[in-house]
Amino acid sequence: MLVNTSAVLNYNRCRRFAALNDPYTALYLNGDFSEENSLFRDIFLSHIYHPNYDIRKNVTLTYEFEHEVTLTENYDFIVNDQKIYCLLPYTATDFLNLKFKDGQHKYQVFTKGSDGVYSIRTSSLTNKNFQEKIEKLYSHFESIGRVVFSYALKNYILKKVYPQKKYQLYFIILNSDYKYDGISYTDKLYHTFDFSGLKDLNELVEIALFRMINHIELNDFTPCKLVKKACGKDKSSECKFVNFCYSHLPENISILDYFNSHYGFNEITDEGTIHHDAYDLLNEGFVSMQDLPIFWLKDQNHLMQRYCVDNQTIYFHREKLSRGLSTLKYPFYYLDFEALPMPIPKFKGESPYTQSVFQYSIHIEETENDLESIEKNHHSFIANPNKDDREDLLKKMIQILNRTDSSIIVYNKTFEKTRLEELKEIFPTYKKDLDKIINRLFDLLDVVKMNKGFYADLCFKSEDLDSFNLYHPDLGGSYSLKKVIKIFKKDAYDDLFIKDGIKAFKAYQKIPDSSPIEAENIRNNLFLYCRQDTYSMYQIIQGLKHLIGPEFTIKNS
Ligand code: SF4
Numbered sequence: 001m002l003v004n005t006s007a008v009l010n011y012n013r014c015r016r017f018a019a020l021n022d023p024y025t026a027l028y029l030n031g032d033f034s035e036e037n038s039l040f041r042d043i044f045l046s047h048i049y050h051p052n053y054d055i056r057k058n059v060t061l062t063y064e065f066e067h068e069v070t071l072t073e074n075y076d077f078i079v080n081d082q083k084i085y086c087l088l089p090y091t092a093t094d095f096l097n098l099k100f101k102d103g104q105h106k107y108q109v110f111t112k113g114s115d116g117v118y119s120i121r122t123s124s125l126t127n128k129n130f131q132e133k134i135e136k137l138y139s140h141f142e143s144i145g146r147v148v149f150s151y152a153l154k155n156y157i158l159k160k161v162y163p164q165k166k167y168q169l170y171f172i173i174l175n176s177d178y179k180y181d182g183i184s185y186t187d188k189l190y191h192t193f194d195f196s197g198l199k200d201l202n203e204l205v206e207i208a209l210f211r212m213i214n215h216i217e218l219n220d221f222t223p224c225k226l227v228k229k230a231c232g233k234d235k236s237s238e239c240k241f242v243n244f245c246y247s248h249l250p251e252n253i254s255i256l257d258y259f260n261s262h263y264g265f266n267e268i269t270d271e272g273t274i275h276h277d278a279y280d281l282l283n284e285g286f287v288s289m290q291d292l293p294i295f296w297l298k299d300q301n302h303l304m305q306r307y308c309v310d311n312q313t314i315y316f317h318r319e320k321l322s323r324g325l326s327t328l329k330y331p332f333y334y335l336d337f338e339a340l341p342m343p344i345p346k347f348k349g350e351s352p353y354t355q356s357v358f359q360y361s362i363h364i365e366e367t368e369n370d371l372e373s374i375e376k377n378h379h380s381f382i383a384n385p386n387k388d389d390r391e392d393l394l395k396k397m398i399q400i401l402n403r404t405d406s407s408i409i410v411y412n413k414t415f416e417k418t419r420l421e422e423l424k425e426i427f428p429t430y431k432k433d434l435d436k437i438i439n440r441l442f443d444l445l446d447v448v449k450m451n452k453g454f455y456a457d458l459c460f461k462s463e464d465l466d467s468f469n470l471y472h473p474d475l476g477g478s479y480s481l482k483k484v485i486k487i488f489k490k491d492a493y494d495d496l497f498i499k500d501g502i503k504a505f506k507a508y509q510k511i512p513d514s515s516p517i518e519a520e521n522i523r524n525n526l527f528l529y530c531r532q533d534t535y536s537m538y539q540i541i542q543g544l545k546h547l548i549g550p551e552f553t554i555k556n557s
Pocket residue numbers: 013014015016017020224225226227230231239240241242245
């Protein structure tokens with residue numbers, strides 16, 4: 001069986017994974033980074049290239065371990081048979097932010113040497129806080145731990161295949177502070193890391209390999225304990241069998257759907273308070289929200305959820321909804337962006353993983369309730385993926401939005417606001433116009449869910465400032481746009497080919513390699529998807545108004 005880092009880490013999640021997994025698909029590729037990776041490789045190669053160097057590219061090594069397990073890993077560049085470089089599609093932020101305390105001061109765990117390479121600070125090995133901080137580097141459940149494990153396995157294979165040679169292995173990791181000048185990439189795009197100073201890396205690998213083999217030999221299909229970190233449910237590291245192993249949880253009303261369920265629940269007894277972890281409860285058979293004794297729920301928002309689930313009803317705070325909506329000024333502009341997070345920045349002013357805006361959708365509600373159809377008063381822009389269209393996008397958007405000083409409605413303001421702030425920095429000519437837009441942004445989430453500051457300004461009493469404004473059993477503890485629209489328009493996205501932002505940017509990425517007909521089809525699907533996002537906001541406001549009562553109108557000023 002051929003295994004790489006990703007496979008070993010997956011087989012180590014739990015005993016059951018091996019029994020569920022098809023051994024012929026044991027070898028997992030590390031993400032689908034191939035295209036960007038080839039650009040990253042080209043950039044890096046141009047920086048290390050020297051006519052006298054012997055550079056071998058994309059080398060795969062394998063090593064027969066035990067029990068018919070063959071280890072395999074790829075190495076991007078081997079230079080002069082000495083230095084080996086592997087390029088990673090991650091940013092170095094988590095490594096650089098790893099700090100420990102020594103007396104009054106905080107220090108980075110990784111320090112940059114005179115050769116420009118980051119390595120572990122060996123002078124602090126005896127510091128207790130340092131020891132605690134570096135534990136993360138050895139954990140399979142931490143993203144930085146998985147990077148270190150990958151380094152350890154690559155190094156392990158190297159040493160087994162070439163026991164006589166002294167290779168030095170480096171990981172090349174993206175620098176999130178780098179800003180592309182739009183002309184050429186410098187070596188500031190990445191940081192070089194050497195993890196070889198970490199102790200016991202070979203043991204780390206062998207323990208994981210024997211654990212994997214043990215799980216494979218056990219071949220035990222029966223359910224095992226669900227462990228939050230191992231399963232990684234709803235995280236980027238989610239196990240591919242989550243849907244199967246969690247299939248006994250009722251949709252939207254499981255105990256994990258209580259707000260902040262990760263904090264657990266407290267049972268008050270005569271002997272004191274007993275804290276119950278949500279996953280412990282799950283493993284003990286507390287599956288549905290209704291399985292929890294109601295007297296364990298102390299938080300008013302938990303009680304509200306429970307009330308809605310027990311009674312299959314919607315809860316709403318009429319006064320908060322109506323006064324929140326009454327702050328809006330007509331005409332309303334409903335705005336939504338789609339953006340592409342590129343590991344290697346594509347355009348001037350962008351950094352690794354900057355969300356590069358490529359599309360907007362705007363609906364205008366000129367007078368109250370006048371958007372009776374999705375086609376009405378709609379404006380859309382989809383950038384040409386083969387050129388930097390951001391300025392054109394900005395100009396057209398400003399022209400539409402800055403006709404008046406009225407409300408611009410977005411959902412979850414941070415995303416749109418951050419994009420506008422970034423664009424302001426990249427295109428300072430439009431600073432005034434963009435500031436005008438930013439200052440008018442209205443977050444519909446503040447009304448649907450809650451925003452303490454917003455409602456404090458509206459003079460709500462303190463007991464109202466912690467309670468959410470709306471709940472329905474179908475929300476499953478989430479206020480995402482796609483969940484909330486379902487309360488008012490269940491089938492809003494049903495007929496669409498693209499149904500979420502990730503699918504949208506993945507589709508957009510395919511345009512340059514598509515035939516003209518396919519590209520047109522993708523553009524049309526993007527148009528329909530983003531259009532529905534802005535229309536969903538209108539539909540949600542219509543739904544809220546309906547809940548408040550037929551006499552309610554948003555007063556215009
Ligand atoms: S979902 Fe959790 S329990 Fe199921 S195989 Fe994956 S890690 Fe194991």
